[in-house]
Amino acid sequence: xxxxxKINNGRETSFLKIELRYNKGGFNTWTGKTDxxxxxxxxxxxxxxxxxxxxxxxxxxxTGAKMLIKEVKKQTEKAYxxxxxxxxxxxxxxxxYVLSTINK
Numbered sequence: 001x002x003x004x005x006k007i008n009n010g011r012e013t014s015f016l017k018i019e020l021r022y023n024k025g026g027f028n029t030w031t032g033k034t035d036x037x038x039x040x041x042x043x044x045x046x047x048x049x050x051x052x053x054x055x056x057x058x059x060x061x062x063t064g065a066k067m068l069i070k071e072v073k074k075q076t077e078k079a080y081x082x083x084x085x086x087x088x089x090x091x092x093x094x095x096x097y098v099l100s101t102i103n104k
Contacts, residue, residue, distance in 0.1 A: 001084055004048070005095060013047045016095055017057070020087050022075045038071040039083035041090055043098045065098050 007014040018041070025037030044064030046057045067090060070083040 001087070003091075007045065007099070011047070013049050015046055015048055016098060017044045017046045017059075018042070018091055018095065019044075020069065020080075020084055022080070024075075036068055036071050037073070039069045039080065039087075040066045041069050041087045041094060042066045043091075043094045045098060045102055063098070063102055065094055065101075067094055 001018075001020040003018040005016040005018060007016060020039055020041055023035055023038065023040050025035050027033075028035045042064060043066075044059050046059045049056050049058075069087050069090065070079060072079045072083075
């Protein structure tokens with residue numbers, strides 16, 4: 001699942017990229033902590049430009065957020081569909097959080 005939501009900051013190329021992704025868990029080198037296995041909702045501010053038919057996404061480190069939506073033992077279509085439904089209720093809150101951190 002990928003959704004692009006326009007950011008109202010005066011730039012035509014600014015979006016929030018919203019993704020639901022499976023993570024097999026384990027050590028996270030960015031945080032130094034262990035991630036759980038499951039489906040995570042990611043929200044990242046990006047600039048998207050299309051040049052000569054090529055989509056270029058620019059993101060800025062440490063500006064997004066992720067949330068564990070559903071912890072699972074293995075990746076399955078059934079678990080993904082359930083996580084997708086669960087994510088729908090969390091999208092607005094996570095987007096608001098990310099916007100509050102980049103508008104400081």
